[in-house]
Amino acid sequence: MSVNVMGIPADYDAERDFATSGTVVCGDCGTRVKPRTLESLPPHGCADIQASKRATAYAIAVMNLLHAEFPDLLVGNGFILDQHGYVSCRIMEHARRPDPTLEVTLDHPLVANWRLLAEPRQPGRVRVGCFRVHLSPQEAEREGRVNAALAAIAEGLE
Numbered sequence: 001m002s003v004n005v006m007g008i009p010a011d012y013d014a015e016r017d018f019a020t021s022g023t024v025v026c027g028d029c030g031t032r033v034k035p036r037t038l039e040s041l042p043p044h045g046c047a048d049i050q051a052s053k054r055a056t057a058y059a060i061a062v063m064n065l066l067h068a069e070f071p072d073l074l075v076g077n078g079f080i081l082d083q084h085g086y087v088s089c090r091i092m093e094h095a096r097r098p099d100p101t102l103e104v105t106l107d108h109p110l111v112a113n114w115r116l117l118a119e120p121r122q123p124g125r126v127r128v129g130c131f132r133v134h135l136s137p138q139e140a141e142r143e144g145r146v147n148a149a150l151a152a153i154a155e156g157l158e
């Protein structure tokens with residue numbers, strides 16, 4: 001069963017659901033509500049729920065990419081990228097309330113070569129930057145590849 005970013009199944013039939021259960025899943029945010037008719041749904045914080053789900057979906061997609069692209073961030077002494085959810089929380093906050101000054105260190109804080117930054121052309125989205133003075137060809141290639149993938153994620157969630 002395929003569901004969209006709001007958690008709504010592709011084959012969801014609102015009329016049948018309403019007829020059998022007396023409730024319906026909001027087609028905009030995926031929340032189950034109990035309307036009097038299908039013409040209008042009761043207030044349920046729809047815009048806020050949508051923004052929250054979009055921010056969560058964006059953060060998950062970005063984190064999946066970062067984990068795939070930066071396996072070497074798993075460095076000694078138990079430091080694991082985002083083991084406390086800090087990075088994903090910052091991405092979600094940024095998606096909800098864009099912060100042009102966003103800067104999150106992705107590798108070990110004592111190294112801090114790789115950072116997550118606000119994407120200036122798309123408020124609420126992120127890019128990565130390598131802060132080494134002289135980037136190796138591999139680092140330059142990785143920076144370009146990851147930012148292209150981040151742009152594709154942002155576009156896919158428009």
Ligand SMILES: [Zn+2]
Nearest residue numbers: 026028029046
């Ligand atoms: Zn809704």
